[in-house]
Amino acid sequence: MASKTSVGADLKVGPYKQAYEGTEITTIVRAVLRAMGATLKNLFRKPVTVHYPDKERQYPSRYRGLLALTYDKETGEENCIGCRLCEYVCPPAVIKVEMLKSEKRNYAKTFTLELYACEFCELCVQVCPTDAIVMMKSFDMPTADRREMLLDKDRLHAIGLQYEQSWATGNRLRDMQTPPKAAPGAAAAHAHGAVSPKPAAGAPPAKADAGPATSGADPVGPRAETV
Numbered sequence: 001m002a003s004k005t006s007v008g009a010d011l012k013v014g015p016y017k018q019a020y021e022g023t024e025i026t027t028i029v030r031a032v033l034r035a036m037g038a039t040l041k042n043l044f045r046k047p048v049t050v051h052y053p054d055k056e057r058q059y060p061s062r063y064r065g066l067l068a069l070t071y072d073k074e075t076g077e078e079n080c081i082g083c084r085l086c087e088y089v090c091p092p093a094v095i096k097v098e099m100l101k102s103e104k105r106n107y108a109k110t111f112t113l114e115l116y117a118c119e120f121c122e123l124c125v126q127v128c129p130t131d132a133i134v135m136m137k138s139f140d141m142p143t144a145d146r147r148e149m150l151l152d153k154d155r156l157h158a159i160g161l162q163y164e165q166s167w168a169t170g171n172r173l174r175d176m177q178t179p180p181k182a183a184p185g186a187a188a189a190h191a192h193g194a195v196s197p198k199p200a201a202g203a204p205p206a207k208a209d210a211g212p213a214t215s216g217a218d219p220v221g222p223r224a225e226t227v
Contacts, residue, residue, distance in 0.1 A: 064135035064168060067113060068160035079132035082108040086124035086133055092117050095124060113156060116149035128170040136163040
């Protein structure tokens with residue numbers, strides 16, 4: 001059996017030389033035309049590059065970026081109660097919270113977040129009982145100094161006031177993950193006892209349970225007389 005090298009060499013000489021060269025030229029021309037066609041197609045297409053920061057990019061409706069702390073819109077107080085759930089659930093352990101106890105409610109005395117090591121997993125948002133920590137629809141925090149990515153409570157509150165808040169909050173995320181509740185009728189039937197299922201068609205009837213022995217009969221059965 002001739003090798004591929006010998007076959008290719010045979011095509012380049014003899015009567016097959018002209019056909020081989022014509023096929024090679026055709027292949028090259030087609031490849032060039034396809035490449036030029038893609039170039040011309042994109043030449044008249046509108047640019048998709050956003051010239052940041054001169055022009056702000058429109059974020060998707062479900063975009064979630066920077067983390068921030070929030071205030072209560074009605075009272076103006078901090079929503080954070082210093083429960084430290086976000087600190088406990090954080091995989092890279094970048095959140096540190098110190099609780100300040102008060103008569104009516106608790107507060108966060110200190111709240112620090114190492115944004116440079118954050119995974120943006122959103123677990124801290126999901127476990128927050130008061131929607132105190134949320135994600136914003138922005139990532140605009142470029143810096144050349146790593147220390148500026150260490151955010152304290154004041155900076156986190158400032159980020160929450162500066163940018164638009166994402167739709168996802170702890171209560172909304174937990175509601176989405178909670179299993180649906182049973183219908184009232186089904187719940188009442190379950191409370192009064194489950195209804196026994198109907199036997200399948202053609203199945204023999206179930207035997208009744210043996211009741212207590214009748215009076216006067218020996219429940220053990222006949223006994224041998226003793227001599």
